[in-house]
Amino acid sequence: MASALQNLSTYDESNIPDAAELTIGIVVADWNKDITHALYEGCLSTLLQHGAQEDKIHVVQVPGTFELPAAARILSSRENTDVVICLGCVIKGETQHDEYINNAVAQGLVNLSIATGKPYIFGVLTPNNHQQALDRAGGQHGNKGVEAAVTGIRMGAFYRQRP
Ligand code: DLZ
Secondary structure, three states, X not given: OOOOOOOOOOOOHHHOOOOOOOOEEEEEEOOOHHHHHHHHHHHHHHHHHOOOOHHHEEEEEEOOHHHHHHHHHHHHHHXXXXXXXXXXXXXXXXXXHXXXXXXXXXXXXXXXXXXXXXXXXXXEEOOOOHHHHHHOEEEOOEEHHHHHHHHHHHHHHHHHOOO
């Protein structure tokens, strides 16, 4: 029987949407900058590889991951952005600071997405130690900045197509 439903895509490298029309914000936290700047490199190169235009990419650096939601909101309102990608790394320590920051940022970005109707991408590493962070910033588990970029392109393209 014919179905009106579309077939689902696997979204591999071959069918990620073209990013040429997207206006993209990237917010990078400088805390643990050896990690977050590697995430940024992976993110930026992936955006460009998929057609994003340099003059439509707006980058802001903030002191720490906790500052990501506020800067993302400012960036999105100023630059008419289609999507904001937030990159950070909070490493677990002796206290519960990581839980407070991670929960606040995750909740903050969700709240922003709902309140503004615009996608904000959670590209924050939450590792137990520095090695786990390195493994995910270009090491044995890849570069999560690349994943954040692909998610950003998909959500940005979806945002542009909205009715
Ligand atoms: C204070 C703090 C600590 C202890 N650890 C981290 C971290 O692992 N990763 C990170 O991005 N930021 C950290 N910060 C800084 C906070 O994100 C924030 O910048 C400060 O609390 C000031 O609001």
